[in-house]
Amino acid sequence: MLNEIDLSRADLNLLVLFETVFDERNVGRAAERLNLSASAVSHGLGRLRRLLNDPLFLKTPKGVVPTERAKELEAPIRDVLARVRTVISTAEPFDPARSRRRFTIGTADGFSVFLPPLLDEIARTAPGIDLVVRHMQMETALSDLDGRLIDVAIAPFYELPARFAAQRLYEDDFVIAAQSRHPFLKNPTLENYCRMQHLLVAPRGDPSGIVDELLESRGLSRRVALAVPNFMLALDLLTKTQLVCVLPKRFVEMHAERFAVATAKLPLDLGAPTIQAVAPKAALMDGGLVWLLDVLGRTH
Secondary structure (H helix, E strand, O other), X not given: OOXXXXXXHOOHHHHHHHHHHHHHOOHHHHHHHHOOOHHHHHHHXXXXXXXXXXXXXXXXXXXXXXXXXXXXXXXXXXHHHHHHHHHHHOXXXXXXXXXXXXXXXXXXXXXXXXXXXXXXXXXXXXXXXXXXXXXXXXXXXXXXXHOOOOOEEEEOOOOOOOOEEEEEEEEOOEEEEEEOOOHHHHOOOHHHHHHOEEEEEXXXXXXXXXXXXXXXXXXXXXXXXXXXXXXXXXHHHHOOOOOEEEEEHHHHHHOOOOOOEEEEEOOOOOOOOEEEEEEXXXXXXXXXXXXXXXXXXXXX
């Protein structure tokens, strides 16, 4: 932790410079984004290196790469800047048309169907706003919100502590997806389903999921031939194999034109989970966050 003397030497703009160079990996592009000269950015990096006692960014033929120390500092520096931006944003009413905010949304790619309509609305009414979409594990979603690592979490939440607020986005069904000419699609019975070789989306690498629990309750089982960490990889693999996979219906429909896959109704009742946008109630004093939640709700 910096002591009082160090803080008196510190310049918050140096942290903004660090964040921008880290994102761009190029001093010239960072300078352009910050409306500074390349020499000013280089000078600022020199001050930052002396302050933090590390080279931070090493030159390469294509730009710069962060040192291990810089990688360690990225998350805490972004957190500091996010908190400062939140404080400053409350000093005057939030105006999406003029705002230069950056919001961080935590979700999994299977629930990313909210992005196209959200981006359309931002382009139309808030062109200065940027988004960061961060892959989120359900097990850490609430702690990520509490720690301000993300501004909003988007996923099917079934129970929430009272300190969180939720905005309903949409309901989604699960379907069985497979290569468009897969023989299973002609006879999608439960018995035939159990005979197939299955692809499972398992971010933590678990070899089974809720489908396996339901099958077991009926005295049935299936073979999970492959487990992968995300939905997009699963969708791509379906086009190249004879595997079948349970996927969110809206996710498959959004990518239907890009992938030669078709769907069948799942012969099991997984319910229709409600996808919600969740944020801490304490953060709803931030007009920008309230605006984001409202846009998410209106575009679905």
